[in-house]
Amino acid sequence: MEKERCLLVAVQLSGEEENDMEELGELVEAAGGEVISSVVQNRQSVDNRLYAGHGKIEEIANYVKELDIDTIIFNDELSGSQIRNIEEIVEAKVIDRTNLILDIFAKRALTKEGQLQVELAQLKYSLPRLIGVNKNLSRLGGGIGTRGPGEQKLEIDRRRIKEKITDIQNQLEVLEKVRETKRKKRMKDQVPIISIVGYTNAGKSTLLNALMDNEYKEEGENKKVFAHDMLFATLDTELRRVRLPGGRSAVFSDTVGFIKKLPTQIVEAFKGTLEEIKYAELIIHLIDINDENLMVHKETTTELIEKIIGREIPVLTVYNKVDKILDEKTSFLNNGIIYISAKYKYNINMLLEAVDTKINGIKNFYDLKIPNEQIKTYYWLYENRATENVEFDGDGVSLRVLLYENEKDKYENFIGEKDE
Ligand SMILES: Nc1nc2c(ncn2[C@@H]2O[C@H](COP(=O)(O)OP(=O)(O)OP(=O)(O)O)[C@@H](O)[C@H]2O)c(=O)[nH]1
Numbered sequence: 001m002e003k004e005r006c007l008l009v010a011v012q013l014s015g016e017e018e019n020d021m022e023e024l025g026e027l028v029e030a031a032g033g034e035v036i037s038s039v040v041q042n043r044q045s046v047d048n049r050l051y052a053g054h055g056k057i058e059e060i061a062n063y064v065k066e067l068d069i070d071t072i073i074f075n076d077e078l079s080g081s082q083i084r085n086i087e088e089i090v091e092a093k094v095i096d097r098t099n100l101i102l103d104i105f106a107k108r109a110l111t112k113e114g115q116l117q118v119e120l121a122q123l124k125y126s127l128p129r130l131i132g133v134n135k136n137l138s139r140l141g142g143g144i145g146t147r148g149p150g151e152q153k154l155e156i157d158r159r160r161i162k163e164k165i166t167d168i169q170n171q172l173e174v175l176e177k178v179r180e181t182k183r184k185k186r187m188k189d190q191v192p193i194i195s196i197v198g199y200t201n202a203g204k205s206t207l208l209n210a211l212m213d214n215e216y217k218e219e220g221e222n223k224k225v226f227a228h229d230m231l232f233a234t235l236d237t238e239l240r241r242v243r244l245p246g247g248r249s250a251v252f253s254d255t256v257g258f259i260k261k262l263p264t265q266i267v268e269a270f271k272g273t274l275e276e277i278k279y280a281e282l283i284i285h286l287i288d289i290n291d292e293n294l295m296v297h298k299e300t301t302t303e304l305i306e307k308i309i310g311r312e313i314p315v316l317t318v319y320n321k322v323d324k325i326l327d328e329k330t331s332f333l334n335n336g337i338i339y340i341s342a343k344y345k346y347n348i349n350m351l352l353e354a355v356d357t358k359i360n361g362i363k364n365f366y367d368l369k370i371p372n373e374q375i376k377t378y379y380w381l382y383e384n385r386a387t388e389n390v391e392f393d394g395d396g397v398s399l400r401v402l403l404y405e406n407e408k409d410k411y412e413n414f415i416g417e418k419d420e
């Protein structure tokens, strides 16, 4: 199938952050379109009727003819009437940033919950815009901005949309209950959750896969998660159990990536998924160290974390993709910041150590002597903690074992001297 030919448009307001046309282009590609050209207009404020200036829109109308453009993509959220007014002049389909992102989400949603969440966000987006759609340029033909999850076509009738919204909300509530039950079970098991959070494409899913494949890993289980060089490769929250260096387990979660101007409809509809972050004991904020807009993206993520969580959760800042700037496998940690390569597995164990210490506190080696009557304690330690110098004699077993400071009291009766 031929790709939709897209023209990107942005209005640059003075004093506002610069429009990232490269990112908008990546979003278009993720939605299956092809970027033909882009236009940025500098203005003091946006136009109520046409968003950009009238002259500019006419200029765009010419490009549409000259360059055979199918779709014009605006880097902002537009009102229904703005979309209709522009479409009348340019005679091409007009899509705004929100609709574009919703479209990518619709393409990517695989699970039932993901699909329902996307559909809810799409319906909420379309509700105030129904009158805005130019009937001559019917969106039912297909392409960017018209896809529903699972290739369903979006409903167009207002009353039916409202009914559908209620219906989806009810279905999501049921799924939320299931999620809550699972969460309660995890909390009862006292397995701490660590959420990997970050801008889209930072390498979160790659990191989760690297964490699962560490040297302390548990046998079997743990299916790899999908990681790919595209925006919003991940839509659903995935949880994986990983063994930390000291022997205790933790559950790491990988979730949907963040982006500038993440549509509020998405934040609301994905509440269930995103709120998983709330229950984390620790957040790993993963940042691509090569990102040209690192500061802006870091801030975007921090703001979204605060918005979603609404309480203080310790954050471990981790810079990823250091392999792109360093030839050698350097191990450095500065001011509590960790530098890793998820892809080439640099410093993954160091990161796990840092997580272990944050969650469980420090560890020390102790010399224990366990009598035969309590040999089960030895078996447990052998399976679950790092042990060395194991020696059996007639009365029992002596060994060196790495214990967390906060569990050492349990073994007090067996402890000889502490060994530094
Ligand atoms: N060079 C290099 N590439 C990496 C590294 N980590 C991840 N990548 C690449 O970056 C791209 C995105 O990785 P993902 O793990 O899918 O990123 P994500 O943060 O999960 O992205 P979304 O789910 O789309 O938000 C993939 O092509 C990865 O191979 C790294 O340490 N070094």
Ligand SMILES: [Mg+2]
Pocket (backbone or CB within 6 Å): 204, 205, 206, 226, 227, 233, 234, 254, 255
């Ligand atoms: Mg991902």
